[in-house]
Amino acid sequence: MRLAELQTPCALIERSVLERNVATMARRMAELGVSLRPHVKTHKCAEIARRQGGFQGDAGGITVSTLAEARFFAGHGFRDITWALPLDPERLAAVAELQRGLEGLHLLLDDPAVLAAVEAFGSAHGVRFSVFLEVDCGYHRSGVDPGLGEAFELARRLAESPVVEFRGLLTHAGHAYRCQGAAELEAVAEEERSVTAGFAAELRAQGVPVPVVSVGSTPTMSRVRDLSGVDEVRPGNYVFYDLHQEAIGSCRRRDIALSVLATVVGCYPQSGRLVLNAGALALSKDRGAEHVEGFRGYGALLTADGSRVLDHLRLTGLSQEHGHVQSFPPERAAELPVGSRVRILPNHSCLTAALHEDYVVVDGDEVIETWRPVRGW
Amino acid sequence: MRLAELQTPCALIERSVLERNVATMARRMAELGVSLRPHVKTHKCAEIARRQGGFQGDAGGITVSTLAEARFFAGHGFRDITWALPLDPERLAAVAELQRGLEGLHLLLDDPAVLAAVEAFGSAHGVRFSVFLEVDCGYHRSGVDPGLGEAFELARRLAESPVVEFRGLLTHAGHAYRCQGAAELEAVAEEERSVTAGFAAELRAQGVPVPVVSVGSTPTMSRVRDLSGVDEVRPGNYVFYDLHQEAIGSCRRRDIALSVLATVVGCYPQSGRLVLNAGALALSKDRGAEHVEGFRGYGALLTADGSRVLDHLRLTGLSQEHGHVQSFPPERAAELPVGSRVRILPNHSCLTAALHEDYVVVDGDEVIETWRPVRGW
Structure with a gap:
């Protein structure tokens, strides 16, 4: 045809451009020594997610924005999924059911009241949940302020909770979308890295283990030069890019x-x-x-x-x-x-x-x- | 539940509000002596379209924005449909197939080249099409300028075409969305009416029959006081209304x-x-x-x-x-x-x-x- x-x-995808974008990001992240856990909310389709994982040589972890995505990708063989939206405790029953068939379904929270709800549900139903603490690295949408004592306290509570497997720290530098040019993007990428990795180092110094430091949007990951202290990154838009990304200097x-x-x-x-x-x-x-x-x-x-x-x-x-x-x-x-x-x-x-x-x-x-x-x- | x-x-519909909106518009249009051919693009669902028609005592004509809507509503028993987007001649084969099972599938055009394409297809396949001439009443998105001789000429060609059933004149006063307050909305409603009915009168005076004069958006129909010379109206948004409509004075x-x-x-x-x-x-x-x-x-x-x-x-x-x-x-x-x-x-x-x-x-x-x-x- x-x-x-x-x-x-109709919506067109230029296959060669998609595959080049996927390969370029995979190569850059491998060079910087981090795992790529792409955010599949951009495309929400299995064919692209497989390509994103394939370049890393495994079926790969992914990031999703909705439980509908989590279910869909689980049905397509993806076994390690982060749901990167602050947890609504009312969805815990659905999460518990879905995670039974997976290696990992990782959640986000930034509120002691939500942790209390997770613990109440987990205790009542004999379930453990894998949970990230969401950190605000400067976007000011969600996440704890790592400069506050209460952020430290919440991380400690997560690490010590009997029904939580504390997964680590996760942040999203959404303010990168307000940048212009490579220099500004690099600066936000460095802020994202240093704030999150720095908080992880502080926690570890105080005896709180932080298994995973997870950062990364498409703008920052398209320009980042250093990911020391970071374990995984979660860009998503880069498979397609768009005029906004071009205008700010991502592509x-x-x-x-x-x-x-x-x-x-x-x-x-x-x-x-x-x-x-x-x-x-x-x-x-x-x-x-x-x-x-x-x-x-x-x-x-x-x-x-x-x-x-x-x-x-x-x-x-x-x-x-x-x-x-x-x-x-x-x-x-x-x-x-x-x-x-x-x-x-x-x-x-x-x-x-x-x-x-x-x-x-x-x-x-x-x-x-x-x-x-x-x-x- | x-x-x-x-x-x-999730998207909620307050049933009592929907039904009041539907009844109010039906009553007002009946009082003003015009047929209501609601634009179903707002909701795209059969249950609401049936309610919109029901208040007029028949299954009722409807207006759609896509051929997918036309097919869907035809499948739900709607037999008289206006596709209110300027015709893409490439869709004529699909239109010809769909209209076989309908009483009427009315199309829009405003361009002699499109009429030529309709005539070529109609002659080649032995099909007749019901066609409105779209008129620009001040929105300046699409439609002919009724002040120009070429508009008159195109109407005459439509009326005389062997493969076209000339349905009449159709307009959309989209500039009503830039109004503020009842007085401005009433003025645009009167412009929409007078421009379109006036053009119809001119055409008829010159021997060009104009079966139907079709006008009407939600803002204008929510405030209109006079529809002399108009046969049918096509508001759609009024079933739900919204903050924009409230701000400009429609609801x-x-x-x-x-x-x-x-x-x-x-x-x-x-x-x-x-x-x-x-x-x-x-x-x-x-x-x-x-x-x-x-x-x-x-x-x-x-x-x-x-x-x-x-x-x-x-x-x-x-x-x-x-x-x-x-x-x-x-x-x-x-x-x-x-x-x-x-x-x-x-x-x-x-x-x-x-x-x-x-x-x-x-x-x-x-x-x-x-x-x-x-x-x-």
């Missing part, structure tokens, strides 16, 4: 593996407008790296074969199923009459991918296969 | 029927932050009515039972699966420890609904049933 035979809108334009193929369904050269049949439900309304000067719109347009950037076109708005395009100069809109096709690079590939029932894997003009992700919670 | 037994995040807060039930998974009273387990994939990143002063954030928080607005909390950011909440004053974050539940009213209910595999229909504390929408293209 050829690209031109696909129905639009080059040609590293973006995910795109949306769309058809022109309205052409108005007098006002320089085009309408595409890809709107908010094909792309998501993520506005990307708005803090970066010159970043604007809901995606970048390429020719359908992906070979050429259509710099004179801007994706200025999204209705539910319409993409609104403005041409500069206006008359060049006539170059793409109704029926023409374009490829759209997304601002945020994780959100775009999650809107599609299937991913169409292509190699240039050739359609290779279709992969189906999981959804929901 | 009770509300408290639901797994979070009251208590008319919002769709919400997302979420659980607090992080509580940080020192900095006044909460983290919810509902992020961009449960809510969408639509920023709503940003042009309205004071409108901000990604949703409004209520108590889990929906009875009380939590005005001191703002949903300031969304990660993929995390909702970031800020409390004013900070210490009030402590009122919602981990495990607490909240209800989130969405900025844009169409996009929020499309992210959920099922809708949970509730009546106060009671869970009534689950409805499953269609997705994709």
Whole structure:
């Protein structure tokens, strides 16, 4: 099957770009001496997760964002899973059931009340849980502040709890998404490393064992130079990258593996407008790296074969199923009459991918296969 | 089953509010003497579309945004469907196949080249298509400018085409979403009516028959006072409404029927932050009515039972699966420890609904049933 035979809108994965991204990250992390436990929330599909693990020579640990992902990947043979969302204690029964068939299902918490709930459940049901302490390394979304005594105390309680296997420290440097350029990304990567590894060293010095130090987002892991004191990293977006990652300096334009193929369904050269049949439900309304000067719109347009950037076109708005395009100069809109096709690079590939029932894997003009992700919670 | 037994995040529909919204719009449109052909893209589920039609005493015509919706609703017994997206001629074979089992499948075009493609396909395959001419009444997204001679010419060509049943004129006043207050909405409603009905009158005066004049979005139809010269209207969002509609004056807060039930998974009273387990994939990143002063954030928080607005909390950011909440004053974050539940009213209910595999229909504390929408293209 050829690209031109696909129905639009649809999500395309350029296989060669995906495989290069996967190989590059695996090689860099191996060189830096850490395990790669990729976050599969970006794609939520088994075919990509297997490739991510394969380069390390094992079926590999993964990171997930939902219990639905955990169940799906467990069903596809993944046996060592970290659920990287602060634990909702109401899900403990579901966690206990799922972990029975796994080597490991690791949880996150940052609150003594949640530990108390874990201990109450574990004692009542005779179950042990593997638990990370989540650390705030500067993003200020979740996690304990390692500078506070209560963080130390919670780590000690985890390490001493009879129903918990204390897995170690885990952090996410989400503030890297607000960076611009390699130098800033390297600085956040170093903050992420030093805060978390430093806290682990303090804990160990006080007799609290810390088995695993887990860090790493795509922006920081794409630029990091030193991972001393780190055991594993959890980037996810790097399989696809996107315009946000390009804008902040994580990748080059040609590293973006995910795109949306769309058809022109309205052409108005007098006002320089085009309408595409890809709107908010094909792309998501993520506005990307708005803090970066010159970043604007809901995606970048390429020719359908992906070979050429259509710099004179801007994706200025999204209705539910319409993409609104403005041409500069206006008359060049006539170059793409109704029926023409374009490829759209997304601002945020994780959100775009999650809107599609299937991913169409292509190699240039050739359609290779279709992969189906999981959804929901 | 009770509300408290639901797994979070999930999409809730308050049945009584939905039914009131459906009944109110049906009554108003009946009073104004027009047919209601609701746009089902908001919910994409048969149970709601049946209620929308039921109040008119027939199974009713509907409007859809995708061919996947058209197929789904045809499979659920809907026999008269308008596909309200400018036609992609590549879908004509699929349209021809689907319309065989229907009373009507009405298409949109605004481009002579598309008409030529329709005629070529129709002649080659011996098929007739029912086609609206899309009119731009001021939104400037798609449609012909009725002030131009070429619009008149295209209408005449449609009316005279041997393979087209000219259905009439159709418009969408999307610029109503940029309004603020009843007076502005009424003005756009009148513009939508007068531009489209006026063009129909001109065409008829010149001997071009115009069977149907079709207008109407939720903002305009929630405030319109006169629909002279209009035959049918196509609002969709009104079944759920949302914060955007409230902000521009289409509805009251208590008319919002769709919400997302979420659980607090992080509580940080020192900095006044909460983290919810509902992020961009449960809510969408639509920023709503940003042009309205004071409108901000990604949703409004209520108590889990929906009875009380939590005005001191703002949903300031969304990660993929995390909702970031800020409390004013900070210490009030402590009122919602981990495990607490909240209800989130969405900025844009169409996009929020499309992210959920099922809708949970509730009546106060009671869970009534689950409805499953269609997705994709």
